[in-house]
Amino acid sequence: MDPAMLVERAAAGTPAPIWFVQLFKVLGFTLHAVPMNLWYAGLPVALWLHLRGGEHGRRFGGRLLRQMPVIVAVGVNLGIVPLLFMQLAYYKVFYPATILMAWSWLAIIALLIPAYYGVYAYAWGCKNDEKEMPFWRVAAGWCAAVFFLAIGFLFVNGFSLMDHVDRWPELWRDHSMAGAALGTALNLGDATLWPRWLLMLGLALQTTAAWLLFDAEWLTGNSVGEDYRRWAWGFAKKLYTVGLLWFAAAGSWYVFGSWSAELRDSMFSWPLMGWPLVALTVLPALSPGLPWLLILFGGRTRAIAALVALGQFGVLGVNAVSRQVVQNLNLKPYWDVYSQPVDVQWGPLAMFLVVLVIGLGVVGWMIAQIRKCDFAPPSNVP
Amino acid sequence: MHYPWWYVPQLTAPMLIAVIAVVHVLVSHYAVGGGLFLAVEVGHAYRTRDREYLAYLRGHAAFFVLLTVVFGAITGVGIWWIIGLSSPLATEVLIRTFVFGWATEWVSFFVELLAAFIFLYYWGRLPEKKHLAIGWIYAVAAWISLVLITGITAFMLNPGRWAIDPAARNFWTALFNPQFVPQTVVRTGGALLLSSLYVYLHASIFARDGRIRNVIASRSARPALLGAILITAGGLAWYAFLPDSAKATLASSAVMNVFAGVLIASTLVVFAMLYLGPYRNPGWLSPGFAGLLFLFGIAAFGAGEFVREAIRKPFVIYNVVLSNQVLPEQVPQLRAGGYLNDGVWTRAFVAEHYSDVMADGRIDNKRLLDLPYKDRLVLGKVLFLHHCNDCHAAKRGYSAVGLLLQGRPREQTRETIERLDDNYSMPPWCGTSEEAELLTDYLMTINQPRPAGIHPLMKSGGESVDEYGEME
Numbered sequence: 001m002d003p004a005m006l007v008e009r010a011a012a013g014t015p016a017p018i019w020f021v022q023l024f025k026v027l028g029f030t031l032h033a034v035p036m037n038l039w040y041a042g043l044p045v046a047l048w049l050h051l052r053g054g055e056h057g058r059r060f061g062g063r064l065l066r067q068m069p070v071i072v073a074v075g076v077n078l079g080i081v082p083l084l085f086m087q088l089a090y091y092k093v094f095y096p097a098t099i100l101m102a103w104s105w106l107a108i109i110a111l112l113i114p115a116y117y118g119v120y121a122y123a124w125g126c127k128n129d130e131k132e133m134p135f136w137r138v139a140a141g142w143c144a145a146v147f148f149l150a151i152g153f154l155f156v157n158g159f160s161l162m163d164h165v166d167r168w169p170e171l172w173r174d175h176s177m178a179g180a181a182l183g184t185a186l187n188l189g190d191a192t193l194w195p196r197w198l199l200m201l202g203l204a205l206q207t208t209a210a211w212l213l214f215d216a217e218w219l220t221g222n223s224v225g226e227d228y229r230r231w232a233w234g235f236a237k238k239l240y241t242v243g244l245l246w247f248a249a250a251g252s253w254y255v256f257g258s259w260s261a262e263l264r265d266s267m268f269s270w271p272l273m274g275w276p277l278v279a280l281t282v283l284p285a286l287s288p289g290l291p292w293l294l295i296l297f298g299g300r301t302r303a304i305a306a307l308v309a310l311g312q313f314g315v316l317g318v319n320a321v322s323r324q325v326v327q328n329l330n331l332k333p334y335w336d337v338y339s340q341p342v343d344v345q346w347g348p349l350a351m352f353l354v355v356l357v358i359g360l361g362v363v364g365w366m367i368a369q370i371r372k373c374d375f376a377p378p379s380n381v382p
Numbered sequence: 383m384h385y386p387w388w389y390v391p392q393l394t395a396p397m398l399i400a401v402i403a404v405v406h407v408l409v410s411h412y413a414v415g416g417g418l419f420l421a422v423e424v425g426h427a428y429r430t431r432d433r434e435y436l437a438y439l440r441g442h443a444a445f446f447v448l449l450t451v452v453f454g455a456i457t458g459v460g461i462w463w464i465i466g467l468s469s470p471l472a473t474e475v476l477i478r479t480f481v482f483g484w485a486t487e488w489v490s491f492f493v494e495l496l497a498a499f500i501f502l503y504y505w506g507r508l509p510e511k512k513h514l515a516i517g518w519i520y521a522v523a524a525w526i527s528l529v530l531i532t533g534i535t536a537f538m539l540n541p542g543r544w545a546i547d548p549a550a551r552n553f554w555t556a557l558f559n560p561q562f563v564p565q566t567v568v569r570t571g572g573a574l575l576l577s578s579l580y581v582y583l584h585a586s587i588f589a590r591d592g593r594i595r596n597v598i599a600s601r602s603a604r605p606a607l608l609g610a611i612l613i614t615a616g617g618l619a620w621y622a623f624l625p626d627s628a629k630a631t632l633a634s635s636a637v638m639n640v641f642a643g644v645l646i647a648s649t650l651v652v653f654a655m656l657y658l659g660p661y662r663n664p665g666w667l668s669p670g671f672a673g674l675l676f677l678f679g680i681a682a683f684g685a686g687e688f689v690r691e692a693i694r695k696p697f698v699i700y701n702v703v704l705s706n707q708v709l710p711e712q713v714p715q716l717r718a719g720g721y722l723n724d725g726v727w728t729r730a731f732v733a734e735h736y737s738d739v740m741a742d743g744r745i746d747n748k749r750l751l752d753l754p755y756k757d758r759l760v761l762g763k764v765l766f767l768h769h770c771n772d773c774h775a776a777k778r779g780y781s782a783v784g785l786l787l788q789g790r791p792r793e794q795t796r797e798t799i800e801r802l803d804d805n806y807s808m809p810p811w812c813g814t815s816e817e818a819e820l821l822t823d824y825l826m827t828i829n830q831p832r833p834a835g836i837h838p839l840m841k842s843g844g845e846s847v848d849e850y851g852e853m854e
Contacts, residue, residue, distance in 0.1 A: 181389065358489075
């Protein structure tokens with residue numbers, strides 16, 4: 001079966017310029033990726049450190065775990081932005097892909113609720129800094145970590161299936177009844193699935209290391225001493241290095257072991273349609289080098305910690321842009337996102353931007369108020 | 383017709399929307415009303431220097447965050463998930479129409495979320511005025527979320543001019559639809575009322591001090607009664623601005639009668655209990671009383687949401703998207719060219735399995751009836767799943783067709799299909815006459831026999847019937 005048969009080409013048109021949709025999709029994903037990375041890799045790292053780390057490891061683990069409820073809430077919230085704009089411009093491929101794996105896709109919600117409560121259960125256990133954490137809290141914390149890893153795996157399944165329309169006929173054939181999808185498919189046969197999942201884990205380890213430094217230098221105030229900061233830099237160096245190596249291995253597998261020849265030709269071309277796509281292949285691969293070098297040689301200062309955090313945000317951003325280009329190239333034979341008619345809703349668009357500016361102003365004001373307090377959440381509330 | 387259909391045995395996929403949505407609204411209304419409760423009551427406690435009340439409110443705020451930020455927020459995302467899976471065409475239309483409404487709502491949600499955490503985590507560390515201001519920021523942001531989302535759900539029930547005048551198809555006419563104000567009033571009232579019920583339940587269990595319980599009972603009775611007034615006024619306006627078909631469904635469907643009855647009766651019981659209990663006799667606030675009040679409130683909300691969803695039939699979005707994922711303007715084309723032909727996935731299915739009926743990449747409807755009986759049954763099942771399974775299970779389960787057609791003979795079944803929308807709560811038949819034959823073939827295999835034991839003379843015309851329920 002020609003997979004192109006399964007994508008309806010006629011488009012109804014979008015109420016926003018495609019560049020605007022892409023911008024918010026990529027920006028939203030980058031913002032979402034920061035907290036998502038922290039629960040993806042940061043949560044198991046923090047749990048391990050809190051249970052088996054030394055004095056400073058235990059301290060950092062406890063801090064990150066107490067911050068985790070807010071991190072999860074903000075991460076879920078920021079995930080709405082790319083999801084919304086994706087459904088606006090990629091609906092022709094997003095809905096069929098998720099319907100084919102509907103039960104697994106829905107399982108994300110079913111896993112997210114207990115994972116989030118598991119995070120709370122552990123965070124509450126940290127409140128008295130008890131020496132012995134009750135078993136059920138430990139179990140809840142580790143279940144949450146496993147659930148988040150599983151959620152990541154299901155997400156990668158959904159988005160790799162969305163990108164690879166050529167996988168649809170086989171999965172539909174194997175998981176349908178009289179043409180209706182049973183929703184039981186998983187995109188396990190896709191060569192890009194595993195490296196994509198592992199690639200994100202490498203980035204997540206790096207982000208956790210960057211967060212450790214940012215937290216130690218900017219958020220702990222006077223609550224920790226010089227020893228802790230020294231430990232933080234040392235541990236961040238090791239963690240970032242592991243993340244970097246992991247990212248390099250998974251990234252090489254992804255690019256050289258799973259991309260189609262056409263995609264590789266396009267992504268290594270210079271230039272294609274005026275776009276230096278090779279830059280969007282090489283830059284994401286090299287970008288983690290900058291924060292890593294800063295950690296190694298930048299000196300142990302607050303400014304360098306901030307630069308590392310900023311640099312890691314840039315790493316995530318560059319990767320998000322590259323992923324977006326790869327997605328568009330993969331989909332082009334079936335669904336050219338730029339071919340849609342556009343009929344911009346200028347008034348509502350302006351309303352959104354105005355409210356966004358006001359909202360950011362309000363958020364800025366609230367943060368300004370709490371900056372006068374110790375940033376760390378008090379220990380006697382969830 | 384552009385998307386694959388998700389088959390959920392027994393229940394049907396769209397019923398999963400109802401399950402998640404009802405659970406979500408029970409928390410999301412508390413997320414709005416509870417924010418207002420906390421802002422008002424914390425302000426009162428600060429003014430009166432009531433330390434015990436402040437201590438209780440702090441505990442309540444932790445419970446509030448734990449319930450609304452986790453369960454409420456994630457089930458809200460769950461609604462996004464399930465509508466895209468179960469009703470993709472309607473979701474596509476809604477997102478295209480309201481993308482900036484949703485984006486604006488996201489900003490409110492973001493502000494709301496941060497305000498909730500800051501309000502709780504910095505309790506006692508921020509100056510009172512600042513703390514209170516953040517409480518109010520939460521309350522206002524949450525209410526703005528309610529208004530925007532209500533605009534979208536109200537649009538689904540009655541899009542007004544948007545649906546009938548192509549020139550009026552813009553965001554503003556969609557948002558300010560005839561149901562917008564009534565539903566906003568009802569939901570604002572519902573948020574006030576439901577949050578009081580949560581507060582009573584929580585206080586009856588966790589507020590050990592009798593004085594504090596009495597303060598809570600009497601102070602929260604006023605917003606609850608205001609909520610009751612808003613629900614009543616908004617509910618009457620909601621009814622007045624219902625499409626005629628929705629009013630007719632409400633009046634004629636036995637299930638709707640029962641649910642509307644449950645809604646009205648539970649609401650009246652809640653009003654009465656509020657007046658007689660917390661308002662007149664604050665001392666009555668025991669866990670048993672509060673629990674009962676809460677259960678009646680949930681019954682009213684659950685029934686209300688079910689009625690709101692069900693009276694839209696045969697539409698998902700009134701006059702815009704039919705319940706079987708078809709746009710009304712597509713119907714003539716489908717009846718002429720074929721339902722299987724026009725569906726991207728149904729056509730692909732036929733092309734792969736029955737290439738003999740294909741001609742120039744399209745299905746030749748005339749050849750469908752030449753297929754062997756077993757193949758006709760398969761295609762009949764394809765038609766059933768894509769055309770009917772949105773609302774009906776097959777042999778058993780939710781509104782199963784096999785039971786609805788129980789004992790009905792073939793010709794009558796065939797005629798019912800072709801004249802489906804004689805019943806105004808059903809969509810029109812969207813296929814050719816050949817496809818109606820195929821669907822009839824399939825339906826006759828799941829059609830349950832007429833129940834035994836009914837007096838033979840009860841059959842129309844007094845004709846005798848054989849053991850299978852067929853007339854002799």
